[in-house]
Amino acid sequence: MKPATIASTLLLSCCAAAAAVFPSDHDLRIPTSYESAILGRRILALTPLGTISTVFPKDKPSHDDVAAEERRPAGLDGMPYGLMEYISDCEDDNLGNPTILAITIGTTFRNVAAGSNVSLAVQWTPPHPPAKRIESTQTQNKRRSWLSYLLPGLGTNEKHHDATPLPYSAANLPRFSLLGHLEPIEGGDDRQGEVGSRLARCYVATHPDAKYWLPGNHVHEAHFVRLVVEQVYWVGGFGDRAFIGWIPVEEWQNVTREEWQKARLPGEKKGWKEWSVWEDL
Template identity: 40%
Template structure:
């Protein structure tokens, strides 16, 4: 089997961008030429990208653990202690804090598990626009570890939580607190830890983002940053921050 043919799947996954023309190069040369054009973003740069994802995306996975005792519903006897991840709505309604807002329906499994004492995490990923092809393995994703905290009536009013949330999720208007379908309440996901996978390790930071870095990201930084597939369609991670090839980001 020819080397070029054998490595084609690897090439398509290894690059966070469109692979340059490889008709005149071997697969080995293409991979290394592409990888060499990247500098791994700093921890703070990665925090900025994570906060931008939080601001743009609106569906995430809530992961919790089933309690060992379950008297409130008919569950299989062997699921106690097992994790379960379920999609849920969120919105960035308190952007100064980095704590996402969630409309909690206590009847839902994730929130029942939390009420029974489960830890909780919130996992997000960037969905690149359809017109730009990216391997899921090459685009940023991350997980937040924390806890849920109910918002006060004053906070809901001051932060215009309902309007913010419904702007992201128009259908959620039917489930706002006080609706006739289900009991619901506003909660914030208080972020304590952040684990980030920016893409492939030869061109992206993979690891923990300190909470102070997460909280220090400004609105200006979030608005200036660009994720893969945003804006001009350029693929270099430097273009995510609006830089040209001759500009460099400051290292931490």
């Protein structure tokens, strides 16, 4: 078979496979940025974990002690650094600024103290798997890689480690990034005061183990801080049925508690279908 014929055959096979996996629907209405903000605020209220990213400061004499204590390699200045952190939505002002318990010894918060801004990445994880998956009829009985559509029979004799696939399509689920800076919450460290006691109750309700390192503990210096949201980037899922792009921060802040409490996310209810649009949830 000629190379051109082989290439054409592979291309047609690829297109056929894509058509089988991704059905066409021209009548879908993509949510507005404000509707997406409502879903994002619900995710923030229901999701206890996120990835906070900061940037290492430039190497300066004032940072030598910190670098030596951490055994930090040289040349990290300007490099991004991200790790999982506990988050919560505990403030009464309803502006959508996440509440964070900052442990000052942590690298994330040392970078912030040295002047770094922050971003917080949060993704929605459904509590229930979908009743109907996104897959073609060919994959209902046996999961196949995309390459197997192009070259049938490839890998049938190969032995691989059995990997349990995710029970949902993560790429089809909403996630977002909040960009801004951290600032102390006034009165947040006074656990006898109204603000501090309320923050502690709310935070421990989401993270019971955090009671051991609340402000004033005898292990590490800790402070309640808020991530002041300045920009919001949203990926609601696949672009044919979800909004993808920047959400104006005013829309993020203007979402009411009543609005996000009424909203529903994929997988909050049993029996959902992965191809469902947000209006069907």
